Amino acid sequence: MAKTDVLSLAILGMLAEQPLHGYQIRKRLGGELGPFRALSYGSLYPCLKRMLGAGLIAADESEADAVRAGGSKRSRIAYRLTEAGQARLADELASSGASSWDDETFDVRFSLFGKTDSATRLRILEGRRTRLAERLEEVAEGLARMRDRHDAYTAELQRHGLERVEREVEWLDKLIENERSAPRGTDHHTASAGDNN
Amino acid sequence: MAKTDVLSLAILGMLAEQPLHGYQIRKRLGGELGPFRALSYGSLYPCLKRMLGAGLIAADESEADAVRAGGSKRSRIAYRLTEAGQARLADELASSGASSWDDETFDVRFSLFGKTDSATRLRILEGRRTRLAERLEEVAEGLARMRDRHDAYTAELQRHGLERVEREVEWLDKLIENERSAPRGTDHHTASAGDNN
DNA sequence: ACCGCGATGTATCGCGGCGATACAACGCTC
DNA sequence: GAGCGTTGTATCGCCGCGATACATCGCGGT
Known part of the structure; x- marks a missing residue:
């Protein structure tokens, strides 16, 4: 496969x-x-x-013009x-497998939500949420363990990373809430009026 | 070089x-x-x-033990x-060149701030801030331009990305402020009490 | 006393992404 | 009409990654 x-x-x-x-x-x-x-x-x-x-x-x-003398054709x-x-x-x-909510995949997957049905959307959002929550605990634990036998800047970096993930979880919560309350189906025809570039 | x-x-x-x-x-x-x-x-x-x-x-x-019969030595x-x-x-x-505040470099560079003098720290933080501010404008502009001939989810992704960068800038502002008010020199000996693993 | 299992430890292979670069023709302005 | 930015296709080398293989150590369980 x-x-x-x-x-x-x-x-x-x-x-x-x-x-x-x-x-x-x-x-x-x-x-x-x-x-x-x-x-x-x-x-x-x-x-x-x-x-x-x-x-x-x-x-x-x-646009395949006739081949000019020794020339190429702007293909x-x-x-x-x-x-x-x-x-x-x-x-x-x-599909809504674990790979759907990987770091590298999620953004692209999310950008295609307009073509995805509501149930699948929800599964992916929740999967992503769970994944991030796990990561949250890992980082928090690591941060606590490194308490103060470590560089202040390294700790600050960790703290900030933690905050970033927290924001991400909040965002997902909002989206999940929204999805639950208004599970509109896949809407086609949302994009591409005549824009060319 | x-x-x-x-x-x-x-x-x-x-x-x-x-x-x-x-x-x-x-x-x-x-x-x-x-x-x-x-x-x-x-x-x-x-x-x-x-x-x-x-x-x-x-x-x-x-730990290079004697080579046993046909054996290797757990090197x-x-x-x-x-x-x-x-x-x-x-x-x-x-150094505090533009490469210091690239996306890929900055985190590592920051984690080494304990060994970096205050002036350099400040230059890097400011450089990073400027870089992110530029990005901020780009995204905001792009978001405005795509106003509503586009998928709602794609727009939401953009909006969220924008917010993330804004948070990042706020964080940097805080750090810069801090660095300006308390420009302590490079502190050595902050790390590595006897932890082995 | 032995077994297995997880942690420690070194190392490589293939895949694929990226930055740089080359080439070419178009269309615009001065 | 010379230059220049945009559109457009394509490749090369470097290097990061996941998977994998292999070997040893130390621990707890039975």
């Missing part, structure tokens, strides 16, 4: 809206997921190649989901 | 206190920097090898700083 990595998932979700060029994929991912999760070409193109090989996406070559490649790709995306969106 | 990567820097700082085995280095780094910045063997040993090659550290082979390798390593560490600790 071929596993879908985070990067592929993000691309899958992105291409579900509309076909895009590699360049556009990169730019959008940089914009939507914030300055976090910037995507380098060194990851993008190999990943697209992998996905092509797996048959998840297809490449529509366009632009629009990638779109194949049916296999749509199926894989649907599969992935319906 | 050989550049010192973050990992090497962390190890340099760690070995400045006392010689350690690879295993111990990993465990400590996992504990001190929190569950963040966990260090895998796949990074550690190659890095140690690089540092050995660069002459920054030396390996003290110990344990204690790494310690060479003079070149100490010099490099001092160099690095005195």
